[in-house]
Amino acid sequence: MPTKLLLAGYFGCGNLGDDAIMLGFVQHLSNTDFSVSVLSGNPDETFRLYGLNSIPRKDMTAVKKAILTHDCLVFPGGSIFQDVTSVRSVAYYSQLVKMAKAANKRVAMLAQGVGPLTKFLGKRMALQAYNMADIVSVRDPGSASTLKSLGVKKRIVVTADMAFLLPPPKENPDQETFKIGDMHTVGLSPRPHGKGKDVVNLFGGLARLLFQAKLMPMLIEMDREEDGPLILEISKEQGGKIPDLRKIQTPMQLQQRFVRMDGVVAMRLHAGVLAATAGVPALMVSYDPKVAAFAKLMDMGTAPAVAGLSSQRLFDKYMEFQKDRQKNQAILEQKLVEMTKLARQNIELIEEAFRPTATI
Numbered sequence: 001m002p003t004k005l006l007l008a009g010y011f012g013c014g015n016l017g018d019d020a021i022m023l024g025f026v027q028h029l030s031n032t033d034f035s036v037s038v039l040s041g042n043p044d045e046t047f048r049l050y051g052l053n054s055i056p057r058k059d060m061t062a063v064k065k066a067i068l069t070h071d072c073l074v075f076p077g078g079s080i081f082q083d084v085t086s087v088r089s090v091a092y093y094s095q096l097v098k099m100a101k102a103a104n105k106r107v108a109m110l111a112q113g114v115g116p117l118t119k120f121l122g123k124r125m126a127l128q129a130y131n132m133a134d135i136v137s138v139r140d141p142g143s144a145s146t147l148k149s150l151g152v153k154k155r156i157v158v159t160a161d162m163a164f165l166l167p168p169p170k171e172n173p174d175q176e177t178f179k180i181g182d183m184h185t186v187g188l189s190p191r192p193h194g195k196g197k198d199v200v201n202l203f204g205g206l207a208r209l210l211f212q213a214k215l216m217p218m219l220i221e222m223d224r225e226e227d228g229p230l231i232l233e234i235s236k237e238q239g240g241k242i243p244d245l246r247k248i249q250t251p252m253q254l255q256q257r258f259v260r261m262d263g264v265v266a267m268r269l270h271a272g273v274l275a276a277t278a279g280v281p282a283l284m285v286s287y288d289p290k291v292a293a294f295a296k297l298m299d300m301g302t303a304p305a306v307a308g309l310s311s312q313r314l315f316d317k318y319m320e321f322q323k324d325r326q327k328n329q330a331i332l333e334q335k336l337v338e339m340t341k342l343a344r345q346n347i348e349l350i351e352e353a354f355r356p357t358a359t360i
Helices: 016-027 043-050 060-068 088-102 120-132 141-150 198-212 227-237 251-258 269-277 289-297 311-323 325-353
Strands: 003-011 034-040 053-056 072-075 106-112 135-138 183-189 215-220 263-266 282-284
Touching: 003 016, 016 043, 016 251, 016 269, 016 325, 034 043, 034 060, 043 053, 053 060, 060 088, 072 088, 072 325, 088 106, 088 120, 106 120, 106 325, 120 141, 135 141, 135 325, 141 289, 183 198, 183 269, 198 215, 198 227, 198 311, 215 227, 251 269, 263 269, 263 311, 269 282, 269 289, 269 325, 282 289, 282 311, 311 325
Parallel strands: 003 034, 003 072, 034 053, 072 106, 106 135, 183 215, 183 263, 263 282
Antiparallel strands: none
C-alpha cells in the first residue's frame, strides 16, 4: 500500500506561490509509493484545479481524522512559521504538529522559510514544533540560522523552495514577447506592506515612469485576497486602469504569462521564483528578509528595501538591471539547475524516510 502523506500549509487560499510549492512537491513524488491529501482553504477548488483529495483546513474535527488516517504530516514549504502580524499562524501549524505526534505520526518540515519570529510565544511554539519534527529542511541558510538561534536541536538540511520543481512552461516556437502595440511588457508584483499608501505610490509611480519610457506595466495578482484590492487602488491613484493579470487560477498559467514578458519587478517572493522558472530574471524589492535572501541566493544583485524607496529610484534600478539582462539570463540558467537539484533533496528526504529499511 502507498504511504499516505497529508500536506499542510497555506494551500487553497488563493495564493499562487503557496500552490506552486504544493504542486512542485506533489509532481515530483514517486507516483506508486505515495498518496497525497491536502489541508486546503478551498477543498473543492483544490480538487477541481489539481485533482488532489482535500480536507478543509479550518475544520479541526476533519483535520484530526485526516491526521489519524495518514502516515505522515508534511509541511512542504512557505513562510508559515512567522509572527509578523500575529502568532496565529505559528499557533495553528504548531497545533497540527502536536496532533500528529500525539497520534504517533511522522512529521516532515520541508523547504521551510522560517521567520521573522519576534514574539516570545511565536518563538516558543516554533521551537517546540521543529524539535518534534522527524525531518527538517529549510529553503535558505538564513532560515537554518534562525532555527539554530531558537535552539532547535534537529539535523537541519539546507535545500531550496519546492516551487523550483515546477517544470518550465512549454516552448512555443511561434510565441513572441508579450507586447501591447510596440511596447514590451514589464510585470509588477506588489503586495500590501506597512501603513499608509507607500506601496500604492511606489508601484503607481513606477508604472507611470515605465509607460513614459515606452514600456507597458502589467500589475500581477499573486494573492487573490490581498493583491486584488491593492492593484485596483494603484490604478485608481493613477487616474485610470493599469493593465493587470488578475484571477489567474494556477501557477502554470502565470508561468506562461511570465515567459512572454520583458522583465519583472517583484515584492512577492514567488513572483520572483515563478518568473525564474519561466526564464525571466526578476528585480526583487525587499519588504522582508526572505526576499533579500532570495535575490542574494539567485545572484541577482541587492534587492532595494521598500522602506523609503522612491518610484524614480526603483525605475532607475530596473533600467540598470535590464542593461545586464544577458548576463543575468546566463546566471539564472545556472542558478535554476542548482536550485532544482537542491529542491529535489526535499523529495529524497521523504523517499528515504519511508524506505522499508529506513529509521529516523
